[in-house]
Amino acid sequence: DIVMTQAPLSVSVTPGESASISCRSSKSLLHSNGITYVYWYLQKPGKSPQLLIYRMSNLASGVPDRFSGSGSETDFTLKISRVEAEDVGIYYCGQLLENPYTFGAGTKLELK
Amino acid sequence: EVQLVESGGGLVKPGSSLKLSCVASGFTFSSYGMHWIRQAPKKGLEWIALIYYDSSNKYYADSVKGRFTISRDNSKNTLYLEMNSLRSEDTAMYYCAKGSLGYWGQGVMVTVSS
Numbered sequence: 001d002i003v004m005t006q007a008p009l010s011v012s013v014t015p016g017e018s019a020s021i022s023c024r025s026s027k028s029l030l031h032s033n034g035i036t037y038v039y040w041y042l043q044k045p046g047k048s049p050q051l052l053i054y055r056m057s058n059l060a061s062g063v064p065d066r067f068s069g070s071g072s073e074t075d076f077t078l079k080i081s082r083v084e085a086e087d088v089g090i091y092y093c094g095q096l097l098e099n100p101y102t103f104g105a106g107t108k109l110e111l112k
Numbered sequence: 113e114v115q116l117v118e119s120g121g122g123l124v125k126p127g128s129s130l131k132l133s134c135v136a137s138g139f140t141f142s143s144y145g146m147h148w149i150r151q152a153p154k155k156g157l158e159w160i161a162l163i164y165y166d167s168s169n170k171y172y173a174d175s176v177k178g179r180f181t182i183s184r185d186n187s188k189n190t191l192y193l194e195m196n197s198l199r200s201e202d203t204a205m206y207y208c209a210k211g212s213l214g215y216w217g218q219g220v221m222v223t224v225s226s
Binding site: 051092094096099100101102105106 | 147156157158159162171173174207212213214215216217218219
């Protein structure tokens with residue numbers, strides 16, 4: 001199975017500042033079709049996860065452009081610029097390249 | 113608007129069975145693969161099953177293989193998860209999700225305890 005490793009496990013950010021979350025996969029997530037199958041989700045307190053970024057760098061519908069995704073074949077970054085109160089929650093990276101789909105352990109974002 | 117509504121959860125004893133349902137609306141259900149994902153209390157996300165749009169292929173996590181069965185009824189826009197031989201470690205919130213996990217339901221809680 002592909003292992004997804006996130007860092008840090010928690011981050012505390014002052015509103016208005018930026019935050020970055022890293023995710024590393026144990027295997028390349030680059031498919032032969034040129035698409036990198038890494039996704040980012042945010043689970044707000046008491047809610048279901050919501051998609052933020054799909055295929056490494058594509059912003060999901062309705063997601064503020066303060067969120068961005070980047071990376072290589074195995075190393076990925078979610079960046080949140082100008083953090084707001086509504087960004088609090090747990091962020092998960094996930095790979096949808098092959099079964100079983102797997103997720104990182106999550107990064108908890110809190111406000112200072 | 114895409115909506116996924118799960119139901120069928122509850123408190124059951126170890127060894128029991130339970131069947132979850134997920135009713136979909138707001139999109140052409142018969143065109144999308146569907147998933148079940150679970151989250152144990154205070155834990156992370158665990159993908160457990162996928163079914164193709166036409167039920168031609170089904171995939172399972174090793175943790176549920178042989179005990180859980182995913183199915184769908186495209187005429188009813190409904191996804192199912194039949195869970196047998198339930199164990200305490202199956203206690204979790206169960207979510208259904210569409211396609212590339214772009215939309216998730218609100219989840220349904222399953223508690224396995226004696």
